[in-house]
Amino acid sequence: MLRYTVKRLLQLVVALLGLSLLLFAWFKSLPGGPENRMLPDNATDQQREALREALGLDEPVWTQYGEFLGRAVRLDFGNSLSSGRPISTELADRLPATIELSLWAIAIAIGVGIPLGYLAARKRGTWLDFTAVSGSLIGICTPVFFLAAMLKVVFSQNLGWLPTAFRLTPGTDYTDVTGLRVLDGLITGEFDVAWNAAMHLILPAIALASIPLAVITRITRASVLEVLGEDYVRTADAKGLKAQTIRGRHVMKNAMLPVVTVIGLLLGSLFAGAVLTESVFSFGGVGSFVYAATTERDYPALMGFILVIAVSYVALNLIVDLSYGFLDPRVRVRS
Amino acid sequence: MALLEVEDLRVAFGGSTAVDGVDFQVDEGQVVGLVGESGCGKSVTSLAIMGLLPRQSKVTARKRHRGGVTVSGRARFEGKDLLTLPRNEMRKRRGQELAMVFQDPLSSLNPVVRIGVQITEVLERHRGLRGEAARKEAAHLLDRVGIPDPTRRLTEYPHQLSGGMRQRVLIAIAVACAPRLLIADEPTTALDVTIQAQILELLKDLVDSEGTALLMITHDLGVVAGLCDEVNVLYSGRVVESAPARDLFARPTHPYTVGLLKSIPRLDLPIHEPLHPIRGSIVDVIRWKDGCAFAPRCDSVTEKCVEGEPALVGTEHAHRCVMAEEIA
Numbered sequence: 001m002l003r004y005t006v007k008r009l010l011q012l013v014v015a016l017l018g019l020s021l022l023l024f025a026w027f028k029s030l031p032g033g034p035e036n037r038m039l040p041d042n043a044t045d046q047q048r049e050a051l052r053e054a055l056g057l058d059e060p061v062w063t064q065y066g067e068f069l070g071r072a073v074r075l076d077f078g079n080s081l082s083s084g085r086p087i088s089t090e091l092a093d094r095l096p097a098t099i100e101l102s103l104w105a106i107a108i109a110i111g112v113g114i115p116l117g118y119l120a121a122r123k124r125g126t127w128l129d130f131t132a133v134s135g136s137l138i139g140i141c142t143p144v145f146f147l148a149a150m151l152k153v154v155f156s157q158n159l160g161w162l163p164t165a166f167r168l169t170p171g172t173d174y175t176d177v178t179g180l181r182v183l184d185g186l187i188t189g190e191f192d193v194a195w196n197a198a199m200h201l202i203l204p205a206i207a208l209a210s211i212p213l214a215v216i217t218r219i220t221r222a223s224v225l226e227v228l229g230e231d232y233v234r235t236a237d238a239k240g241l242k243a244q245t246i247r248g249r250h251v252m253k254n255a256m257l258p259v260v261t262v263i264g265l266l267l268g269s270l271f272a273g274a275v276l277t278e279s280v281f282s283f284g285g286v287g288s289f290v291y292a293a294t295t296e297r298d299y300p301a302l303m304g305f306i307l308v309i310a311v312s313y314v315a316l317n318l319i320v321d322l323s324y325g326f327l328d329p330r331v332r333v334r335s
Numbered sequence: 336m337a338l339l340e341v342e343d344l345r346v347a348f349g350g351s352t353a354v355d356g357v358d359f360q361v362d363e364g365q366v367v368g369l370v371g372e373s374g375c376g377k378s379v380t381s382l383a384i385m386g387l388l389p390r391q392s393k394v395t396a397r398k399r400h401r402g403g404v405t406v407s408g409r410a411r412f413e414g415k416d417l418l419t420l421p422r423n424e425m426r427k428r429r430g431q432e433l434a435m436v437f438q439d440p441l442s443s444l445n446p447v448v449r450i451g452v453q454i455t456e457v458l459e460r461h462r463g464l465r466g467e468a469a470r471k472e473a474a475h476l477l478d479r480v481g482i483p484d485p486t487r488r489l490t491e492y493p494h495q496l497s498g499g500m501r502q503r504v505l506i507a508i509a510v511a512c513a514p515r516l517l518i519a520d521e522p523t524t525a526l527d528v529t530i531q532a533q534i535l536e537l538l539k540d541l542v543d544s545e546g547t548a549l550l551m552i553t554h555d556l557g558v559v560a561g562l563c564d565e566v567n568v569l570y571s572g573r574v575v576e577s578a579p580a581r582d583l584f585a586r587p588t589h590p591y592t593v594g595l596l597k598s599i600p601r602l603d604l605p606i607h608e609p610l611h612p613i614r615g616s617i618v619d620v621i622r623w624k625d626g627c628a629f630a631p632r633c634d635s636v637t638e639k640c641v642e643g644e645p646a647l648v649g650t651e652h653a654h655r656c657v658m659a660e661e662i663a
Contacts, residue, residue: 231442240429329492
């Protein structure tokens with residue numbers, strides 16, 4: 001298991017190096033360099049040249065890449081072209097909101113999707129199965145921004161059950177510990193803050209959860225159906241074991257293997273969805289920051305964001321891979 | 336009294352019949368063979384007895400239309416009909432009073448659960464053994480089925496064991512609660528020839544020492560000869576010949592049994608002597624109503640063979656062939 005972990009960690013480093021190279025090359029190839037963004041339109045060629053020199057853009061490409069890499073390792077992505085503040089600070093301010101939202105969304109997706117997928121498989125061919133399958137199809141097909149807007153219109157504006165925007169009712173006092181507001185409220189004992197934050201999370205979390213929920217439901221259903229037909233489930237049945245033992249130990253443990261893999265992959269799309277959901281609900285996470293950076297050609301901010309997201313994505317997948325090794329003894333040995 | 340009495344067992348998947356009125360019985364401590372080629376209904380018979388067919392249900396027209404499984408007839412085990420027992424009652428008996436060993440030992444063991452757990456879960460369920468006591472008993476069982484270093488094996492996973500070892504583990508699981516009846520469905524088919532003999536030997540030892548009755552399902556007449564007291568030959572979902580093993584090999588009566596025996600390659604015949612296969616192959620649709628289902632493949636077929644259903648004739652050595660007297 002240790003060797004497996006070390007090997008996966010080394011693979012992670014290689015993956016990140018490759019990604020940084022790709023990212024760097026991509027940004028280099030974009031038209032309209034940063035100097036055009038930073039200078040007014042009527043700047044002279046000499047002024048542009050001077051700025052390029054000051055930014056180190058006249059250096060050989062490899063030197064630039066080395067410089068970029070060296071600073072990226074120290075989490076120094078430079079200053080945002082829009083706000084002038086360090087990008088790492090900007091991201092650090094906003095990441096907790098996105099993390100909190102994503103955690104809620106994935107919790108909803110897993111908590112509802114796996115039981116639903118299991119039931120659909122067990123009750124195959126019934127109305128429940130039909131509802132789960134067609135519901136998940138709708139879930140996959142509905143664009144996140146559309147669902148987010150519809151939820152907002154129906155549940156906050158028309159019915160008035162839930163808040164329309166932000167992470168807390170404006171003007172609420174709260175103590176910052178982890179940046180995850182619900183958790184903070186629970187830690188400090190400010191339960192009204194936790195409740196308030198939770199209410200603000202429900203709609204965006206549901207919107208963000210829709211696609212992962214649909215995918216998890218379908219994968220679980222397919223996987224459970226496959227495992228139910230396996231010989232070892234019949235063996236378990238032939239042993240006269242209780243239904244719950246068969247379900248937990250012999251069906252779900254095996255059926256979870258593909259689901260875990262898919263959850264790892266879904267986490268990546270979760271960040272993409274967060275950008276849209278956050279802008280609909282003015283949630284103040286990295287999503288809205290990136291949205292602004294994209295429209296304003298804030299290259300350093302975008303690079304910093306993509307790197308941070310990439311690192312967390314790769315790290316999350318490492319965790320998924322390790323848990324996979326934990327779930328399936330055959331993976332451990334093969335490595 | 337018979338331990339297991341199967342009477343007019345019929346199983347259909349959707350509209351197609353797999354077992355078409357099978358009768359046989361197994362006495363206490365007896366080894367009974369159920370022989371036939373692929374598709375004759377021998378595995379389905381065993382699964383029906385164990386209650387392991389998917390969604391066993393009463394006959395309804397709708398279910399039949401939707402491809403559900405329908406089972407009818409009786410399978411009396413110690414006087415109680417297993418086919419009509421409530422699900423929970425059946426669960427209590429499975430693994431305890433009647434147990435089963437399957438064909439493919441790799442796919443029949445859960446790949447992500449340790450061998451130890453797969454054994455102790457039966458001990459927990461039926462014998463109430465827990466923790467250290469269960470582990471000790473599991474190690475003892477592995478030792479009994481001839482697995483060296485049983486304590487270490489308990490912590491391993493199925494893929495770490497060889498095919499023969501895995502089948503031994505499955506046998507250990509099946510005999511864990513000293514069942515009255517053990518059903519073995521082609522337990523040696525997936526194994527090397529050398530291992531096959533060992534596994535058969537082991538099964539024989541276990542049933543002899545415990546007085547367990549064994550229902551041996553196989554296509555291999557060699558296995559039958561070495562192991563069984565009674566043999567039932569199945570063709571197209573029905574018993575076509577039923578006799579004590581010695582008798583069956585000495586005086587095979589049904590042309591199908593004769594064909595099966597002839598088709599075994601023999602070492603004592605000249606090298607150029609051709610093999611004698613039974614021509615044709617088993618058909619999907621069972622037609623016993625319009626005469627003998629074996630008639631299209633039979634060498635001794637006459638007009639009498641296709642005039643109505645042939646009945647099972649005789650008691651000690653029974654057969655289902657209208658031409659039996661003439662052929663003999």
